[in-house]
Amino acid sequence: MQLPSLDSILPFEPGILSVALLLSCVAVFVYRWKPARYLPAQSSVRDTSISEKNKLKEREWGEWPPVTFSYPPVTPTSNPVNLKPIPYRPFRWGAYHVTMGIRDMPWDEWIETDYQMQSYYYIKKHRIATRGTNVVQILPDRPGVVKSASQGAIELVHELADYLSKRYPDAFTVSRNASGDISSVAIIPVNAKLDIPPALATQGSLKLRQVSIEEAEHAMKVSALLVQDDLALMVEGTDGRYYFQGGAICVPGFWRMRDKIGLPLEDIHIQGHVPQYETRLHNSMDRYFKRMPVEKPIIRNNYFFQVIPPEDIRHPLNAAAQSSAKPIIENDSTVDPEELAWSTTTNGSEETFNHGHPITPDVRPTVAAENLRLRTERQTLRRLPLSGAIVFGIRTYLFPVEELAKEPGIPARMASAMRSWPEDVRKYKGNGLYEKVMLEYLDKAAKEQLEVGGEELMKDTGKGYPF
């Protein structure tokens, strides 16, 4: 049978049909479009307006008028299970200077994640289950002093879920509700789906909803499990100082959230005896936090050394924890054999830790090159536009010193950095515990490199700070 031609069954010309179709698509799009506070990543960036910026300048301390801001476009990258940890080597040749040491954070690089994401996830899950509010906590409002970090916690989990699903689409996917807000986030490599509380404001509105402490602590737990970082929320007080009002500090290694929560920045650092804080850091940090804009997140790196348990008593599931296999979670040493979360070998028991006192292990550890680790943090600071809370992300990396010693120029640079520490820095970094073994080992490795590679190799890796 011959089919009738299209022209013969249409009451109008086919060209008119195409135009009609196009017009109806445009009409549907216009009907469904709502002005979005957060524009999709592909659209142009909508920044805080001049009048909003003026409002911020005129605000009373402790009052933050929510501002319009959309996260700039995010470039997707590889599946983190195929990514190696970024090899930070943030120690320098020659004299040691205490400075803020900050640089701009590229928006693409807010959160770094890699193949160790699974082991960090299990360690954090175990810490949350066994330590409760010692590792995740949101403080309530303290009238006349500082507000709660509860709104910041909700805003943060939405920002993280959105960012991660765009940056690492193979590892994170989000589900959205009818109004387009994220309602849950899936972490594919660990086969977990986590529900998140409703957004802080409906799309297109700057009116923030009230948030309970329970909801905020739930949001904070989800944030903790999403990323390898620890997360602190800093809220401006009525005195203009920034208070540690909430966070998820699951893997700090050398300090405990319970000793610092609720304190302003200066007390956190003074009570921890951070070297030269009062002379070199206090004023510039104070100024920096008060003025920190939404549009300019920053990064800083630091480093320490950590002694971990010797190989023969380290838990045999170490290999599983470092691979994609799901470790059997029995106790701290099973899930975290290298003591990422709390360095018992260096600090003694977490429960009896003497905050503000020099490092004193319960038992003096046996130190050998194989149980020394470079512990280095990549810290990020970002002001959230709606709540005004400042998010402090602390991503910790542990690298075996034996591995570092094989890298061209690194053992010589590391030994030079250690020898340049002023006495207060040396004490703060617990050098007395590992100094002799470490320096002998590094000097030997540097000498071997010198014999093979010559003087040039000893000077620089050529990549520049912090590598």
Ligand code: HEM
């Ligand atoms: C620009 C911002 C900041 C700078 C320049 C800074 C600087 C420092 C420095 C120099 C240290 C010594 C260890 C190291 O070299 O990193 C330190 C330690 C520390 N900082 Fe900060 N910090 C900043 C932000 C924060 C924030 C927002 C928190 C919030 C919780 C914080 C909490 C701590 C803690 C808990 C320690 C360890 C103290 C201890 O050993 O008891 N820092 N900081």
